[in-house]
Amino acid sequence: MRQASGTRDQGSEPTKRKVQPLRTAGAGPKGAAARAIAASEPVSPKVRPGKTKKPLAPERVAAILDALARTYPGVVCALNHKSAWELTVATILSAQCTDVRVNLVTPALFKAFPTPRAMAAASLPQLEELIRTTGFYRNKAKSIQGAARAVVEEFGNKVPQTMDELLRLPGVARKTANVVLGSWFAIAVGVVVDTHVLRLSRRLELTKETTPEKVERDLMKILPQNRWIAFSHELIHHGRQVCIARKPRCADCTLETLCNSSDKTWSSH
Helix, strand or coil: CCECCCCCCCCCCCCCCCCCCCCCCCCCCCCHHHHHHHHHCCCCHHHCCCCCCCCCCHHHHHHHHHHHHHHCCCCCCCCCCCCHHHHHHHHHHCCCCCHHHHHHHHHHHHHHCCCHHHHHHCCHHHHHHHHHHHCCHHHHHHHHHHHHHHHHHHCCCCCCCCHHHHCCCCCCCHHHHHHHHHHCCCCCCCCCCEHHHHHHHHHCCCCCCCCHHHHHHHHHHHCCHHHHHHHHHHHHHHHHHCCCCCCCCHHHCCCHHHCCCCCCCCCCC
C-alpha cells in the first residue's frame, strides 16, 4: 500500500477539437449508415467537458458508492495478516512498497518472529535482512522493532484499539492506524488514503486537495461513516485493476458514466 503523494490536477479544461467523421472502407457502411455509426461512437476524451457541475451532490456520491459496492462486494484489505500485530507490521512495511511485495516478505518474517515480544528481542540486522526487498529497510526495521517494544512495554503485548494510542507506536502514522482500526477492529475512525485513494478521489472530483490528511478530511465530510472502511478497499482495488494511473481502462470501468476526468481513454458521454 504505497504512501500517498501529490498528484497532478485532473480537472483542467480540455482542448476542444473538431470530431472527425467515421471513415469506412471496403464493404463497410456508407453515407447515412456511416454517419449513424459515427454519431453512436464514444466521444473523444479531448472534446468532452472535463468537470462535473455538482461533483459533491449527495445523489452522485451515493451512485459512486453503490457502483463500487456492486463491483467489489465483500472486499478486504490486500495485506495478508492473521492478527492485529501482523497487520500493523505489514502496513508499516507497505510504505513506498507494493502490497504484493509485502505479502511475499511477511511469511518468513512472522515465522522467525511471530509475536511482538519476539520481534522486540530480534537484532536489527536480522530484521533488515528479512525485509530488505521492501525498500527503506533500515528505517522500517527500526520502526517495527520500536513498535514491538511499545506494544509489549506500554500496552500489555496487545495492539491498542484507539487512534491516539496507535499513533504512539514508532512507524505508525494516521494511515497505518486507520488500516489497523478499520480492517482488524472494524472501527471507522477515518478513511485510509493511500496513493490510489488520493488519485481516484481527485479523479472523481470528490476532493481538490493534494495531501492525504486534507483528502481524508474531505472524504469524511461527504461519505457516510459506515462506508469509510470499505470505500478505501474498493478504491484501492479499482485503482490497481481498472483505473490504472498511466492508462485507465475506462471502457471497463463501472464508474465511467459518473466520471468526467479530462484524461479518460474512452467515454460514453
